[in-house]
Amino acid sequence: MQESEYIQRLAGGSYEVFDYFYLKYAPLVESFSTALLKDKSLSEDICQDVFLRVWQRRKSLRGVRSFKAYLFTMVRHAIYDHYMRNRIVPKDSNIMPEDLPELFGGDLSREEDVRDMLLLVNLTLEAMPEQRQRVFRLSRHFGLSNAEVAEKTGLALKTVEYHMGKALSQLRELGSLF
Amino acid sequence: MKKNIIDRFMAGDYPKEVADAFGSWLVEPDGQDAKDDALYRQWEAKSAEDITDSTLVRRNKLSVLHRHTEKSRTGSRMPVRLARLAVAFAIVVALTDLSWHLLRSKSGKEPSSICMVTSNHSKGEFSLPDGTVVWLNNGSSLSYESNYTSSSKRCVTLEGEGYFDVVSDGRPFFVTAGDLTVRVLGTRFCVRHSGLYNEDQITLVSGSVRIEGGNVSPVTLSPGEQLTYDRMLGGSTVRTVDTGDYVSWIRPVMEFDDLPLGKVLENLEHRYLVKVTTAGDVDLDRRITLKVGDEAKEKIFSIVSFLADCNVRFIDDGHVVLVR
Structure with a gap:
């Protein structure tokens, strides 16, 4: 048939x-x-x-x-x-184009790729638990050390280190998409 | 490129955060055509032909779906049900309490036919005139012409499930089940042809059988092999099985010693000739130990549900559902 x-x-x-x-x-x-x-x-x-x-x-x-x-x-x-x-709405850019090379080694040549990557990075950050986002932002935007972040948030240093490690490794996963 | 992102994401393993971000990126209107194109290529690249799936798990999912689709089915169903009910009622009246009966059709010049029937709640063991023994499962029937002894070949017709231990007397023995005909000399095998299943099944325990009909080229089975015939597609497959799982229903007592639930259910499907469905996350690998005698199916399935830590529902005579 x-x-x-x-x-x-x-x-x-x-x-x-x-x-x-x-x-x-x-x-x-x-x-x-x-x-x-x-x-x-x-x-x-x-x-x-x-x-x-x-x-x-x-x-x-x-x-x-x-x-x-x-x-x-x-x-x-x-x-x-x-x-x-379940859409995450990207807020104001937390991560700027100039941050990308540091995170991923900087072989993004095409402009379209940079745009997609930036969006994905910010969305991934947005999808993380609130505490992890906060730790990551304090460290990135204000250039605080892990110890300073711990002091400012009242979290244990070990917790801050854990969240920083997790945040970075999750963001680096994105590198394999490009 | 959007295509690379999609291809790599689909091929890889990513944490939940990345998957959530990917999803939100995917539904962004930017470059939607390129995204759709990449998705469609991925879809086309997967071929369905070689993964037709008729495992127990898949059939279970399908029958869950059936219960939803039946709600939207149109009125033609009601009369069918009523007609069936009337037939069932007539048979119950005729059989009263007996587990089986011989019904002789009115005698005439033509050879008349003899029919053996089991009710929905019992099995039966029958001897044919030549000494061949047949076990009929619940709600099954076997018929043959009255010239069975004198004819040059032995022919019987089966509805439901039957296990045959055929005595060799030099004449071929034929079982007709739906579209298929099984030809044997002397052997033991099991045939299932039931409206509950879309597939007919022939399982050979010993000897050799030849199967014809149903638009498939004739197949000869070796002991331990099972032929499955898809009535809809008209196609058949042969595989090697543990025949014990398929013929255990003829024994008065079945014992399951530390066996996975999936295997036990497979046996019980045949013992009670019901269709068992699992929904939710019932663990089919969970091991249970159980002894089954002549208990009613309601009792056995409630024990199984207790052992497997789930609930049981009986939809109608033919369907049992286990839910977590």
Whole structure:
């Protein structure tokens, strides 16, 4: 049977075709979502939601030629929807372009890359626990030493060192994206 | 480049903070076309053909989905259910308390057919005229023509699940189950053809069987092999299995000694001929020890749920759900 025939049967409400598409594509949806979300159980939920929506909107499949391409638009929508709801709004730049070479070694040549990198760095910082952000900012913006940061925040020196280490290593992870 | 960022992020392992930042970067309107293009290339690069998944875990997820989709199903379902109910009622009246019965259809010139039936709550062990022994699982039926002894070949038709110990008497023995026909001489094997499952299953314990029909080229199984036939796709696969898991239901007592829950459920699915679904994070690797005699399925599954630290629900006669 041709795929187009399967699609028409699904649009007509065939449970068997639904099961067939599910068994064939659900692993793909899950692995694709996991690659983008880095969260396996969230990806499994998204996969279930997507297929439920495919079923609920099966009538709109009549004009569809490739099920896989149709599925992509559904999956993309679900993932974007999740990220929109959990969106971090970048505040005023905490990290300036001139800070980048120090953090990543400075081989960002294209202007577009600098823009993306700056956005990602600031978003990553924004995603960190509040205490870690505070420690990092005091150290970066005011040039305080770890001991001074500890004094100013009332945190133990060990805690400050831990947060600084974590913040730097998480930001450096971004270096591998470019 | 946006494509590089997406490709590298998807291929790598990143902490939660970076993933959150990536997500917020992704939904930024800046360069959305380039991002979508990169995503679609990633999607196309993954091929679905070789990962069709019909493991127990996957089937479980599918049946969870079924319960949601059934709500949105249209009115055609009701009459089907009612019709089934009427048939079930008629059979119960005919069988009263007996676990099985022989039903002879009205005699005529044509060879009449003999049918053996088990109710939804019992199994049965039957002997055919040639000494072949058949165990029928819950809610199954086996029929054959009255000329079984005189005919040049022995033919039976199965609905549900049956285990056969075929006596060799020189005549071939055929089991028809849906689209498939199994041809044997003398051997022991198990056939499942049930509306509960989309797949038919033939498991060979000893001897040799030849399977034909259903648009697949004929296959000969060796002992320990199992053929799975997908009724929808018309395709079949053969794999090697631990046959004990598939024929254990014929024994009066089953013992599970420190076995993973997933394996125990596989056995119980066959013993009670039900479909077991797990939802939430029920741990299928958790090891349990259990002895099963002639207890009702409700009792056994509530013990299993206790051992596996989860709850059990019975949706209808054919479905059992374990939830955490």
